[in-house]
Amino acid sequence: MQPVARPVLNLLLALTVLSPAAARADDTDADALSLTSAPVESTQRATRLFIEGAIGRADQRYQPGWRDLSRVSVDLSGSFTLATDWRAVLSDRLDAMDPADPGADHVVNSLREAYVSWQQGGGATVVDLGRVNLRYGPGYGYNPTDFFRDNTLRTMTTVNPLALRENRLGTFVLRGQRLWGDSAASVALAPKLASRRSDDGLSIDAGATNNRDRALLTFSTRVTERISTQVLVYKESDLPAQVGASATALLADSVVAYAEGSRGREPDLLSRSMALDAPRETRNRFVGGLTFTPIPRLSISGEYQYNGFALDKAGWAAAGATGPAALSAYLLEAQRRQELASRDAWMLYATFKDAGVKNLDATALLRFNAEDHSRLGWLELRYLWPRVDVALQLQQQGGRQASEYAFAPYRRSIQLLAAYHLD
Amino acid sequence: MHCATHEPAPILDIMNIRALILLALLAPWLSAFAAPDPQRILAASDAIRNPGQPFSVAVTLTEYQGGKQIDASTLKTYSRAQERGGQFASLVRFVLPARDAGKLMLKNGNDLWFFDPSTKATVRLSPQQRLMGQASNGDVVTVNLAKDYQAALLAEEDVQDGERRVRKSYKLGLKASAPDATYASIELWVDAENDRPLKARFFADSGRLLKTAYYRRFEPQLGADRPTETVIIDGLTPQSVTVMRFSDYAWRPVPDAWLHPDYLPRFQPE
Numbered sequence: 126m127q128p129v130a131r132p133v134l135n136l137l138l139a140l141t142v143l144s145p146a147a148a149r150a151d152d153t154d155a156d157a158l159s160l161t162s163a164p165v166e167s168t169q170r171a172t173r174l175f176i177e178g179a180i181g182r183a184d185q186r187y188q189p190g191w192r193d194l195s196r197v198s199v200d201l202s203g204s205f206t207l208a209t210d211w212r213a214v215l216s217d218r219l220d221a222m223d224p225a226d227p228g229a230d231h232v233v234n235s236l237r238e239a240y241v242s243w244q245q246g247g248g249a250t251v252v253d254l255g256r257v258n259l260r261y262g263p264g265y266g267y268n269p270t271d272f273f274r275d276n277t278l279r280t281m282t283t284v285n286p287l288a289l290r291e292n293r294l295g296t297f298v299l300r301g302q303r304l305w306g307d308s309a310a311s312v313a314l315a316p317k318l319a320s321r322r323s324d325d326g327l328s329i330d331a332g333a334t335n336n337r338d339r340a341l342l343t344f345s346t347r348v349t350e351r352i353s354t355q356v357l358v359y360k361e362s363d364l365p366a367q368v369g370a371s372a373t374a375l376l377a378d379s380v381v382a383y384a385e386g387s388r389g390r391e392p393d394l395l396s397r398s399m400a401l402d403a404p405r406e407t408r409n410r411f412v413g414g415l416t417f418t419p420i421p422r423l424s425i426s427g428e429y430q431y432n433g434f435a436l437d438k439a440g441w442a443a444a445g446a447t448g449p450a451a452l453s454a455y456l457l458e459a460q461r462r463q464e465l466a467s468r469d470a471w472m473l474y475a476t477f478k479d480a481g482v483k484n485l486d487a488t489a490l491l492r493f494n495a496e497d498h499s500r501l502g503w504l505e506l507r508y509l510w511p512r513v514d515v516a517l518q519l520q521q522q523g524g525r526q527a528s529e530y531a532f533a534p535y536r537r538s539i540q541l542l543a544a545y546h547l548d
Numbered sequence: 549m550h551c552a553t554h555e556p557a558p559i560l561d562i563m564n565i566r567a568l569i570l571l572a573l574l575a576p577w578l579s580a581f582a583a584p585d586p587q588r589i590l591a592a593s594d595a596i597r598n599p600g601q602p603f604s605v606a607v608t609l610t611e612y613q614g615g616k617q618i619d620a621s622t623l624k625t626y627s628r629a630q631e632r633g634g635q636f637a638s639l640v641r642f643v644l645p646a647r648d649a650g651k652l653m654l655k656n657g658n659d660l661w662f663f664d665p666s667t668k669a670t671v672r673l674s675p676q677q678r679l680m681g682q683a684s685n686g687d688v689v690t691v692n693l694a695k696d697y698q699a700a701l702l703a704e705e706d707v708q709d710g711e712r713r714v715r716k717s718y719k720l721g722l723k724a725s726a727p728d729a730t731y732a733s734i735e736l737w738v739d740a741e742n743d744r745p746l747k748a749r750f751f752a753d754s755g756r757l758l759k760t761a762y763y764r765r766f767e768p769q770l771g772a773d774r775p776t777e778t779v780i781i782d783g784l785t786p787q788s789v790t791v792m793r794f795s796d797y798a799w800r801p802v803p804d805a806w807l808h809p810d811y812l813p814r815f816q817p818e
Contacts, residue, residue, distance in 0.1 A: 153781065153786040153787075154708075154760065154762070154781060154786075155712065156615060157612075157762075157779055157781045157786070157789040158710055158711075158712055158762060158764075158779055160610070160612050160615070160779065160789055160791050161610075161791065162608055162610050162777060162791045162792075162793035163608055163610040163617065163620040163791075163793075164608075165606065165608050165622075165793060165795045165796075166608070166622045166643070166644055168606045168622060168624045168641075168643045168796065168817075169817075170643055170644075170646075170649045170650070170817075173646065173649050173650060173665070173666075175646075175647070200666075202650075202665065202666075204816060206816070212816050242814065242816075244814070244816070246803070246805070247801065247803025247804070247805050247806065248803055248805030248806060248811050248814060248815075249803065249804065249805045251811075251814050253814075258668045260667075260668040260669065263671065263672070287667055287669070288667075290666075290667040290668060290669065291666045291667055293668075302810065302814070304804070304805045304808050304810060304811055305804075306804075307808075309808060309810035309811075311810075345809075345810055347659070350656070350657050350658055350659045350728070351658060351659070353659075353672070353809065373672040375658060375659075375660075375672065375674060375675075377674070378658075378674060378675045378676050379674050379675075379676035380674060381672050381673065381674050383672070416674070418674050418676040418677045420676075421676055421677065421678035421684070422678055424677060478678075479681070483613065483618050483619070484618075484619065509645075509647070511620075511645050511646075512645070512646060514647065544647075546645070546646035546647045547646065548646050548649075
């Protein structure tokens with residue numbers, strides 16, 4: 126180093142240390158260190174309770190003009206210790222809706238869960254008895270391995286597939302689960318308790334979820350830290366056994382992949398909607414998707430969905446030609462069974478927490494029927510206070526005549542929701 | 549008969565013994581001049597942050613923006629060191645705000661799961677996904693840095709601690725040595741007197757400062773003086789500050805089942 130250069134360098138270093146930027150950094154740290162914690166709250170919480178109200182308007186497809194929509198919901202869930210190793214779980218929701226869903230009361234109660242649970246070995250062995258919400262499958266918009274999904278929705282309060290699960294009825298089962306190492310196995314037996322679902326809004330509606338004898342075996346394992354799999358075998362009375370499998374994998378620090386599928390032998394969905402005695406065929410159901418998180422609070426999921434029992438392109442054209450009654454029955458049957466109505470479909474689902482503004486969450490959903498090219502879009506902006514949520518929801522759906530999303534009674538709708546969360 | 553003699557050997561042995569005795573006598577004096585072992589300091593600092601047995605602790609997160617409180621939440625974490633690798637696995641239960649009550653996050657290295665009781669969905673998360681405002685998932689769970697990072701002693705220097713007192717410290721440079729380490733590198737200041745962690749700066753692969761943390765309010769908890777508050781200053785927007793308060797420390801068995809995604813729907817808080 127040149128003799129002159131060293132003092133100059135030392136001076137530069139000194140200036141760097143004393144620079145306004147360095148001083149600002151120290152000031153920022155000092156300011157931060159003057160901040161204190163909020164008061165410490167109790168961590169004992171046994172119940173969740175919230176009340177939600179919604180008002181909105183919908184542009185009617187088959188009637189002139191717009192019509193008003195309104196709903197009030199009370200949602201309660203809780204878990205209570207009965208004795209050592211024993212606990213009870215209760216989860217219930219009451220929806221008062223105007224207009225009511227087709228064929229349903231204006232006030233509908235959904236007893237989602239009511240069961241007792243026994244555990245031993247710190248949870249290594251669990252036995253549940255009662256109405257239990259057994260949900261399987263990593264898919265967002267469609268779950269071929271979710272074998273207890275049919276008839277579980279008494280009300281349709283949203284098209285958001287994740288929010289729809291909040292209303293879902295459990296199934297009356299005797300269920301045992303055993304966990305060891307990186308693996309788990311379970312068996313669930315669901316007996317027939319009634320022949321058909323109830324139209325009474327306040328019924329516990331055992332006939333919706335337990336109208337036939339059913340059994341499910343599952344085995345799941347962690348293959349590596351980044352890959353988990355599950356295999357399922359399902360049997361219901363009068364139908365051959367179905368097999369299913371699912372997997373999730375962490376592909377990168379910001380990418381999760383998931384897939385699930387099932388294979389069964391049963392009549393196609395159109396025949397079932399028309400109560401035809403159609404031959405059984407062996408076909409597959411499948412979902413595969415990726416969730417990408419480009420920044421920590423934004424996640425985007427893209428999903429391909431396939432239902433071998435649903436209408437393909439020719440089927441949609443034929444069903445449309447037979448008249449609206451057949452198509453209406455088909456879509457209601459798909460909704461009742463939580464089945465994919467189209468042979469192939471795509472879905473995009475994005476959530477953005479603190480979307481530009483702290484405590485403002487944005488959620489967007491786009492469904493695309495790959496056979497008839499109809500589509501549904503849904504957007505929610507939700508602002509969160511400590512106890513209150515306020516949300517604005519916009520929905521639009523369309524396509525060519527007699528297509529899946531162009532058949533719905535509303536073209537577009539707007540809703541304003543407010544929810545109050547109690548401790 | 550040829551008699552072999554080994555006269556030099558005893559002399560060497562005697563010299564060796566004398567040298568060893570001398571070395572033993574001088575060892576304490578010499579050790580004062582030996583460079584401290586940075587990995588030992590890091591492990592000792594970990595032991596102050598992290599209890600050695602399975603435990604639970606309540607975490608209160610208070611978020612500030614520009615000095616103004618904008619959010620607060622409460623979590624309960626249950627942690628224990630895993631038999632494989634010794635790193636901690638944690639189950640985090642959301643307590644407040646009320647809308648989040650009962651949600652669970654399971655973190656076992658990069659095996660990260662989220663359970664929402666309202667949808668009954670157990671979803672695999674990527675490490676990039678953040679659930680708790682400004683704090684990252686890794687901030688609220690226990691981590692043994694010595695398991696994931698290789699330490700080097702960068703300097704012995706005075707540093708301002710979280711209570712704005714000047715402390716003599718070892719400044720350690722940590723480089724990620726495990727593939728699933730959260731940060732590429734960390735600068736950690738450890739109290740030269742008692743191995744307490746004082747301050748840390750966390751860096752991304754690019755060298756960008758991600759956050760600065762100050763450990764403070766050391767109190768006797770589960771057999772050692774442990775920091776009961778961490779102040780986290782965002783590296784990109786230093787006006788974003790999270791104060792994490794740790795309370796209700798307790799020894800708590802964490803069974804294997806609790807660390808299994810299939811158990812999350814059945815988890816029952818005490």
